[in-house]
Amino acid sequence: MQRFKKQFAFLFGMIAIAAYASIRFFPTEEATTPVIQSETTGNHMQIYMMDHDKTLIPISIPVDEEMSEEDQVNIMLGYMSGKQSLKGFSPLFTKEVHMDSFQINNGIIAVDFDDSLKNYTKENELRVLESLTWGLTQFHDVERVKLMMNGETLTAMPNGSTPIPEILNRSIGINHFETSTSAxxxxxxxxxxxxxxxxxxxxxxxxxxxxxxxxxxxxxxxxxxxxxxxxxxxxxxxxxxxxxxxxxxxxxxxxxxxxxxxxxxxxxxxxxxxxxxxxxxxxxxxxxxxxxxxxxxxxxxxxxxxxxxxxxxxxxxxxxxx
Known part of the structure; x- marks a missing residue:
């Protein structure tokens, strides 16, 4: 009887090892979860957040239908400043950033910041510019962005002097992984x-x-x-x-x-x-x-x-x- 118990234990162990090996070395294809959803669950806004590879990823969060664009921009800046955390993502600003004024007129969204706009590292300057631009151009009838600081229109970012195009919109691109191109x-x-x-x-x-x-x-x-x-x-x-x-x-x-x-x-x-x-x-x-x-x-x-x-x-x- 003891002999049969040992044989059974050995057989069970071999089956367990084989099952583990089939999963470890021959994994089945991972199921794909739909990322796009039909817009039936209310209004959403997008915030371009940075992951651990410093890639900008648009995150959609629910917002109240009656919320103004100005309030939505304040929420966006809050997320970019790390007031709300999301596992796997990092804030673009090192400290909270404040907006002094906001207006949309003739297709231009003008946002005036105080000195807190400087609350980012130089290495993330282009990502900050791209995140702000793509986030601000999501609103209805907005065709271009005007960034200001202390009442003055910015022609370059404040920390690393990255030039800001006169016509600032999504044509600046996003997630520029290439450092240069001969073409x-x-x-x-x-x-x-x-x-x-x-x-x-x-x-x-x-x-x-x-x-x-x-x-x-x-x-x-x-x-x-x-x-x-x-x-x-x-x-x-x-x-x-x-x-x-x-x-x-x-x-x-x-x-x-x-x-x-x-x-x-x-x-x-x-x-x-x-x-x-x-x-x-x-x-x-x-x-x-x-x-x-x-x-x-x-x-x-x-x-x-x-x-x-x-x-x-x-x-x-x-x-x-x-």
């Missing part, structure tokens, strides 16, 4: 969305990407997004691994329709969520594109089968609850 004067810039995991959560991350000036047509830009291989080591581009190809496209009255091959579909013939998220946000970032429709074999594939045509007003992404 700077023969290329233009566009925004492509990637995915990144922070503390186990997946986020969509905008990144500026340069493309040849000769490829300036809308069709060329769409192809550039779909064929994108310019990936930082800290970011993942879902479209690359699937070799998705565009079969045709059309653009009319702000609506971009893109027909793709079946590589955007999974084994169950439904759209691959991570690929769809990256593609949709990237296409919606193109100038003049207000709505996006993705088709396969003339059949529309959509976000969680809830909308046939997608616009930025219909969706929210990177939602967090504090």
């Amino acid at each position: 700077l004067h023969t290329s233009d810039e566009m925004t492509v969305y990637y995915t990144k995991k922070v503390q186990g959560n997946t986020y969509m991350v905008p990144k500026s990407k340069r493309y040849p000036s000769t490829r300036s047509s809308l069709e060329s830009k769409v192809n550039e997004i779909i064929e994108d291989v310019s990936v930082s080591s800290t970011l993942t581009q879902p479209m690359v691994k699937d070799s998705i190809k565009m079969e045709s496209m059309s653009f009319e009255k702000g609506t971009l329709k893109v027909s793709l091959d079946e590589h955007i579909l999974g084994a169950d013939k439904t759209v691959k969520q991570d690929v769809y998220d990256s593609l949709t946000l990237s296409l919606l970032s193109l100038p003049s594109v207000e709505h996006v429709q993705v088709l396969v074999d003339d059949v529309v594939v959509s976000l969680q089968d809830e909308a046939k045509t997608v616009s930025l007003q219909d969706i929210s992404y990177n939602e967090v609850m504090f």
